[in-house]
Amino acid sequence: MLKFIIRRLLQAIPTLLGISIVVFLMVHLAPGDPVLIMLGSQEQAITPERIEELREEWGFNDPLYVQYWRWLKNALRGDLGKSIYTGQDVFKTIVERIPATLLLTISSMIVAIAISLPVGIISAVRQYSAWDYIGMVGALLGVSMPAFWLALLSMYVFSLKLGWLPATGMGHFSQGLGTVIKHLILPSFTLGFGMAAMTTRLTRSSMLEVFRQDYIRTAKAKGLSEKVVIYRHALKNALIPIVTVIGTQFGSLLGGAVVTETIFAWPGMGRQAIASIQRRDLPMIQGNVLLMCLIFVLVNLIVDISYTWLDPRIRYD
Amino acid sequence: MRRATRLILIILATMLLLIGCGSGNQQPQPGGSTEPKEGGTLVLGDSWSVVTMDPAMYNDDGSWHVINNVFDALVAHNSKREIIPRLAESWENPDNNTWIFHLRKDARWQDGNEVFPEGEGPEVTAEDVKYSIERILDPATRSARVTLVNSVDKVEVIDKYTVKITTKEPDAFLLDNLASVYIVNKQIIETLGPEKFARNPIGSGPFKFEEMKPDDYVSLVRNEDYYIKPNLERIIIKPIPDPNALLIALESGDVDVVAQVPQKDVERIEADPNLEVMRQATAAYRYMAFHCENEPTKDPKFREAIALAIDMDAAVNAIFPPGMAERAYGPVCPNILGYDPSLSRYWEYNPEKALDILAELGYQDTDGDGYLDKDGKPLTLRIIAPQDTNRTKLSVIVATSLDELGIKTEVQNLEWGTLLSEVEKGNFDIHILGGYSGPNGMLFMFHSRNRGPNGNSSLYSNPEVDELLDRAIALVNPAEREPVWKQAQELIVQDKPHIPAYHEYFFFAYNKKVQDYYGSFQFVTLENNVWLSE
Numbered sequence: 109m110l111k112f113i114i115r116r117l118l119q120a121i122p123t124l125l126g127i128s129i130v131v132f133l134m135v136h137l138a139p140g141d142p143v144l145i146m147l148g149s150q151e152q153a154i155t156p157e158r159i160e161e162l163r164e165e166w167g168f169n170d171p172l173y174v175q176y177w178r179w180l181k182n183a184l185r186g187d188l189g190k191s192i193y194t195g196q197d198v199f200k201t202i203v204e205r206i207p208a209t210l211l212l213t214i215s216s217m218i219v220a221i222a223i224s225l226p227v228g229i230i231s232a233v234r235q236y237s238a239w240d241y242i243g244m245v246g247a248l249l250g251v252s253m254p255a256f257w258l259a260l261l262s263m264y265v266f267s268l269k270l271g272w273l274p275a276t277g278m279g280h281f282s283q284g285l286g287t288v289i290k291h292l293i294l295p296s297f298t299l300g301f302g303m304a305a306m307t308t309r310l311t312r313s314s315m316l317e318v319f320r321q322d323y324i325r326t327a328k329a330k331g332l333s334e335k336v337v338i339y340r341h342a343l344k345n346a347l348i349p350i351v352t353v354i355g356t357q358f359g360s361l362l363g364g365a366v367v368t369e370t371i372f373a374w375p376g377m378g379r380q381a382i383a384s385i386q387r388r389d390l391p392m393i394q395g396n397v398l399l400m401c402l403i404f405v406l407v408n409l410i411v412d413i414s415y416t417w418l419d420p421r422i423r424y425d
Numbered sequence: 426m427r428r429a430t431r432l433i434l435i436i437l438a439t440m441l442l443l444i445g446c447g448s449g450n451q452q453p454q455p456g457g458s459t460e461p462k463e464g465g466t467l468v469l470g471d472s473w474s475v476v477t478m479d480p481a482m483y484n485d486d487g488s489w490h491v492i493n494n495v496f497d498a499l500v501a502h503n504s505k506r507e508i509i510p511r512l513a514e515s516w517e518n519p520d521n522n523t524w525i526f527h528l529r530k531d532a533r534w535q536d537g538n539e540v541f542p543e544g545e546g547p548e549v550t551a552e553d554v555k556y557s558i559e560r561i562l563d564p565a566t567r568s569a570r571v572t573l574v575n576s577v578d579k580v581e582v583i584d585k586y587t588v589k590i591t592t593k594e595p596d597a598f599l600l601d602n603l604a605s606v607y608i609v610n611k612q613i614i615e616t617l618g619p620e621k622f623a624r625n626p627i628g629s630g631p632f633k634f635e636e637m638k639p640d641d642y643v644s645l646v647r648n649e650d651y652y653i654k655p656n657l658e659r660i661i662i663k664p665i666p667d668p669n670a671l672l673i674a675l676e677s678g679d680v681d682v683v684a685q686v687p688q689k690d691v692e693r694i695e696a697d698p699n700l701e702v703m704r705q706a707t708a709a710y711r712y713m714a715f716h717c718e719n720e721p722t723k724d725p726k727f728r729e730a731i732a733l734a735i736d737m738d739a740a741v742n743a744i745f746p747p748g749m750a751e752r753a754y755g756p757v758c759p760n761i762l763g764y765d766p767s768l769s770r771y772w773e774y775n776p777e778k779a780l781d782i783l784a785e786l787g788y789q790d791t792d793g794d795g796y797l798d799k800d801g802k803p804l805t806l807r808i809i810a811p812q813d814t815n816r817t818k819l820s821v822i823v824a825t826s827l828d829e830l831g832i833k834t835e836v837q838n839l840e841w842g843t844l845l846s847e848v849e850k851g852n853f854d855i856h857i858l859g860g861y862s863g864p865n866g867m868l869f870m871f872h873s874r875n876r877g878p879n880g881n882s883s884l885y886s887n888p889e890v891d892e893l894l895d896r897a898i899a900l901v902n903p904a905e906r907e908p909v910w911k912q913a914q915e916l917i918v919q920d921k922p923h924i925p926a927y928h929e930y931f932f933f934a935y936n937k938k939v940q941d942y943y944g945s946f947q948f949v950t951l952e953n954n955v956w957l958s959e
Contacts, residue, residue: 139847140840140843141842144849144879194476195482201639267673274679276671276674277642277665373641373663376640386841388842
């Protein structure tokens, strides 16, 4: 198992390297000049000479491969550089925001699982019943609703009209866990709902498939109660595709967090990523994408390891 | 099944009922007393996050909103954008190159921190003013504020409370600029180091920096030793980038004040009995600019024809609800020295005349396809514009008007960074831009030495205008400056490097419990001291 983990972590290196090259090229080839954007809000004009001077200072005039190599050399030493906009250390800035993003994505995942597993199981067990239809219509709604719309709608209802929950921000742990949870409900529901919709449909179909297997018939024939058949025999076998999808969905949650964080003013990495893209703050964009990928790679590793628990036939040695 | 349906119906009905009740809860608050009350926390919802809190380094609104409360400047702007005293009690300029500021004797540096223990905050002195300006001017600081004090030759300390600033040449805008030059203390910066100082600033302003969680909030607490004791106990600044979310936060009472209410929402917010809307004193100037060095737009005649083809009055009325913007006839905004509505005489809507001028210039529809051409080539103009709603609408209206006249257009609404790059490369015939056109706005939009994407983006050059603008900068007395400034403006309007579109107002909205507030990011000045009635 340890060998497997080490191998997988080593495999992540070329992935991250490839991603860093792609992101680097994308940012450089896209139009937009960080120097102009940074100077854009000046109250007085800046001479073209000063613009040129700043470009030279930040090395934007060097050939792309020179710029990339410079970035990579530093990154390998653990130095992701300084933001060209704020002058602050990129690694420090992003790491400060990781806990907020992880809190949001993990709780969204919990929301998604808490909705999708029971609804999917009920829909499968009571196929073609009213519950099944309600569940599937709900899933269809969840897939179709854009996150920003659901976010604003839920804010309108629960913050403005009912006054139950705060509309924006994260609250602070010093104000008590309750405050943070209150702030967390709307964004994690918004983000988790779309994922729940997809997972519900998958749970349903996966469960239906397992129900047709011989070992379920055997279990039923042995006279086991429905509960035991569903939870011990069917669900555990149906879980492998579900867990796989949940793992990959984590990536889209991180991506979706970009929108959700911006609307709910959640102080996470996603918002930072958006701001740095708008400013063409290259070191910050690179750092953000790299760390998001790293998180994604780690989550997938955890998913792979979880297979061994779900299906003892799977071995990684 | 029936049970399930019933359950769902009951849940839905309860929700609807609660929503109904929710809206009924919003009752007008009882009128508060007029006697200012001390205490309370004001929450400001901001569209921007803080980038740095070092007054020499900031170049963005989010940072400014914090810096302006933690630090003091020599002077300030009041609600009408007039200059009022702040750290400087009074000032004089014996000649056009000399400014002498007399500082207050009761201003102290904030204490109770790692630099100055409680009760040991020293006085703010002329030395501090000298250090602050020289720090900005020092190339090693790489200050983003350097253009504000570029004209300064030297800063001398006359005595503890008197400082003399000498400029290289007369600078009419120095005083305005000094309202954004915040005074810092050498000992504080050297003790903390610039990086820590930018995150944990210590100033001499009405509020002390308390704590910041990046992108989440900044909290400021009252500076008890400030020469005007602030009524507010604490200010929390929350960055909320989404404008809809920002308004919901205001309406639900999560925040007390927001700046930049979108014009489409002003009416709705005004109707809320708990909220008050206030128009900002100054407007932002929005315009269409021609490429003044490329064919065909470099010809003033051609530019005049395009101006004649666009019904800008109708465009402004179509884009904005009444009262949200004013038709612009020149680049100087209302409330700014040199504003001249009589320039309307240079603008008319007359497509026939436009066609005549274009025909004179050789543009005619020779092949009968409905579009003008010259030397066998159709006349096509590339228009680039930003993606905000108002300017997107303007770009569409302009393109439609030109199309009706027989000019093909290619319109692109570009993301901000891309737009600036395209402007710099000169990839346009017309671009739609705009910005804060302050007292010296014309200088950087039209002086030929400021040609470039961040200033004179139309690459306009007229030696006569340059000369007038240079002359105006040297006229420190506003009464003497105004006619020269107006003359330059008139020449510009005649040359038409821009077609001025509109002066767009922005709106602050705030909860009615916020008192003595005039819509700014300053909560304690000589003229007001914000307090909360509940």
